[in-house]
Amino acid sequence: MEWHHFHYFKVLAEMEHMTRAAEKLLVSQPALSRAIMRIEEELDVSLFDRNGRSIRLNKFGELFLESTNRIILEMETVKTRLSEMSGVETGEVTLGFLHTVGATYLSLFMKQFKDTHPNVRVKLVQNNSQALKNLLAQGIIDLCVTTHVATEKNIEWQPLLTEELFVTLPRTHRFAGRETLTVKELQDETFILLKEGFALRHLSNDLLKEAGIQVAISFEGEEVQTIASFVAANLGISFLPKLTHLAFNDLVQIPIEGKKAARHIGICSNKEVVETAVVREMKEQLVHYFKGFPEL
Numbered sequence: 001m002e003w004h005h006f007h008y009f010k011v012l013a014e015m016e017h018m019t020r021a022a023e024k025l026l027v028s029q030p031a032l033s034r035a036i037m038r039i040e041e042e043l044d045v046s047l048f049d050r051n052g053r054s055i056r057l058n059k060f061g062e063l064f065l066e067s068t069n070r071i072i073l074e075m076e077t078v079k080t081r082l083s084e085m086s087g088v089e090t091g092e093v094t095l096g097f098l099h100t101v102g103a104t105y106l107s108l109f110m111k112q113f114k115d116t117h118p119n120v121r122v123k124l125v126q127n128n129s130q131a132l133k134n135l136l137a138q139g140i141i142d143l144c145v146t147t148h149v150a151t152e153k154n155i156e157w158q159p160l161l162t163e164e165l166f167v168t169l170p171r172t173h174r175f176a177g178r179e180t181l182t183v184k185e186l187q188d189e190t191f192i193l194l195k196e197g198f199a200l201r202h203l204s205n206d207l208l209k210e211a212g213i214q215v216a217i218s219f220e221g222e223e224v225q226t227i228a229s230f231v232a233a234n235l236g237i238s239f240l241p242k243l244t245h246l247a248f249n250d251l252v253q254i255p256i257e258g259k260k261a262a263r264h265i266g267i268c269s270n271k272e273v274v275e276t277a278v279v280r281e282m283k284e285q286l287v288h289y290f291k292g293f294p295e296l
Contacts, residue, residue, distance in 0.1 A: 009039055009065070012055075016048075093122055094122075094124075095125070096125040096127060096141040133268065154271050161265045164262050168238045189216075228243055
């Protein structure tokens, strides 16, 4: 069976008319008939029910059409990937990232990457760590920058950066002058935290649970910038990584006494998916980019 025979069969199966299918394929009707007969001989079944000039796809043909569609789609995918792998100057990559790293880290990286790869189409997807892992497993995104979450065997996680968490207070707060703070001392405070489902929220919950305290939460957001701005407005306090790249003069960040709470940021990829050259290039550039940041 030759490769173009699959295409011949697909067109005929969809049109169920030998003459019109041959015209669409730009081949003679006898040539199309011979190709279909060769397929049927090799499979040892008839794929069409024939009644004079009328032909109808039968149950064997329907099953073979399902396989044919998958084969053609897979071949087209492979051809596209092979073409992209020939260079990194063109192509497309979809990058997922946490809400909490977009403004702090990735905005500058994306500017640099677009400057050096102007013809690469980049799609960005922002979500929480669990959702990003699921999107990666489904093949919807190529890479994601996220925290170290539990992963399936097909997901590879490569560390990029470790960030310490700090008690983040408005500069006018009564604890603002302290060098360190225990979590226990914060039991009467009102907190502003990320929503449930975010890795940073899980870490915050663990800190509070370990200290054995329950606190009031006035707001749950999705962006570190929003949380920080509300803390600066004296609406509560929070646990946040070092706000190195965000300008908030009205904030104070104090280390947690007796415990170095930290989150680990890394890059995830799907080991079961063949990486195109442009995806591999972005991964390498991300690793190089994050090497420029000290452990925070």
